[in-house]
Amino acid sequence: xxxxxxxxxxxxxxxxxxxxxxxxxxxxxxxxxxxxxxxxxxxxxxxxxxxxxxxxxxxxxxxxxxxxxxxxxxxxxxxxxxxxxxxxxxxxxxxxxxxxxxxxxxxxxxxxxxxxxxxxxxxxxxxxxxxxxxxxxxxxxxxxxxxxxxxxxxxxxxxxxxxxxxxxxxxxxxxxxxxxxxxxxxxxxxxxxxxxxxxxxxxxxxxxxxxxxxxxxxxxxxxxxxxxxxxxxxxxxxxxxxxxxxxxxxxxxxxxxxxxxxxxxxxxxxxxxxxxxxxxxxxxxxxxxxxxxxxxxxxxxxxxxxxxxxxxxxxx
Numbered sequence: 001x002x003x004x005x006x007x008x009x010x011x012x013x014x015x016x017x018x019x020x021x022x023x024x025x026x027x028x029x030x031x032x033x034x035x036x037x038x039x040x041x042x043x044x045x046x047x048x049x050x051x052x053x054x055x056x057x058x059x060x061x062x063x064x065x066x067x068x069x070x071x072x073x074x075x076x077x078x079x080x081x082x083x084x085x086x087x088x089x090x091x092x093x094x095x096x097x098x099x100x101x102x103x104x105x106x107x108x109x110x111x112x113x114x115x116x117x118x119x120x121x122x123x124x125x126x127x128x129x130x131x132x133x134x135x136x137x138x139x140x141x142x143x144x145x146x147x148x149x150x151x152x153x154x155x156x157x158x159x160x161x162x163x164x165x166x167x168x169x170x171x172x173x174x175x176x177x178x179x180x181x182x183x184x185x186x187x188x189x190x191x192x193x194x195x196x197x198x199x200x201x202x203x204x205x206x207x208x209x210x211x212x213x214x215x216x217x218x219x220x221x222x223x224x225x226x227x228x229x230x231x232x233x234x235x236x237x238x239x240x241x242x243x244x245x246x247x248x249x250x251x252x253x254x255x256x257x258x259x260x261x262x263x264x265x266x267x268x269x270x271x272x273x274x275x276x277x278x279x280x281x282x283x284x285x286x287x288x289x290x291x292x293x294x295x296x297x298x299x300x301x302x303x304x305x306x307x308x309x310x311x312x313x314x315x316x
Contacts, residue, residue, distance in 0.1 A: 012042040064088055064092065069097065115128055115146070125140065168201065220232030228250050228251065242263050252280045255282060268288070269288045271285070273285070
């Protein structure tokens with residue numbers, strides 16, 4: 001079948017019959033090897049209603065209405081019947097059903113009044129949502145509908161005692177992290193940070209924890225995607241001039257540089273004699289000039305020694 005819009009009336013009829021037979025528009029397009037716009041145009045030319053709800057079988061439509069009138073939300077009906085929410089909505093409209101605001105779901109007026117009363121008495125929104133099996137946003141909407149002003153602290157504000165403040169001060173003085181203090185006091189790290197600022201306590205460390213201060217620090221040695229080991233150097237390291245833009249240098253190059261007592265030039269390379277890129281022992285490394293092939297080692301043909309070097313050709 002042509003892939004453009006130049007399809008015959010017979011081909012348009014075939015597309016329409018496939019669509020009315022239950023295939024989706026994408027399925028029709030795939031089956032006949034045409035584009036989605038071509039399918040749309042063919043259906044429009046034959047006057048075939050191409051809204052999803054027009055293709056829902058009568059028994060499935062009845063099931064959608066039954067579930068919805070039984071108290072299930074449109075999203076719930078869509079999940080149970082594996083249909084799209086738009087299809088469910090259009091079926092309900094075409095069947096003359098009054099659509100409920102989605103956030104109300106199964107919550108009646110009496111229940112909403114009870115939710116508002118519980119919230120005024122100090123219940124947390126998260127607890128109310130858990131009890132009802134709804135989202136936090138649903139509880140927010142119910143409370144707004146009941147004219148309830150939301151608390152700024154999202155629940156009852158915990159009052160920290162003088163002893164707890166003293167504990168925070170003591171643990172902070174010992175260098176403990178805010179997260180550790182929060183665990184000890186059954187609180188949150190953000191709350192501990194706020195309390196420390198309110199009581200004039202400086203955090204144990206400022207800024208992003210890095211290097212030795214970071215909990216996952218393993219010495220700065222990591223595996224490069226190429227298979228070589230790389231190490232991170234401090235800015236005061238005498239070989240810092242060899243690092244790349246991430247502050248790292250290939251370990252085999254660093255080992256050779258430390259052995260020679262000087263940074264390596266860009267045109268110098270280091271070869272692994274045994275071919276193992278992770279073996280960076282001094283005896284396994286050989287200084288080369290330029291690129292070198294893998295698993296190839298230079299050796300003196302006379303004595304078999306690997307202790308060789310490149311020299312400039314003497315000028316005649």
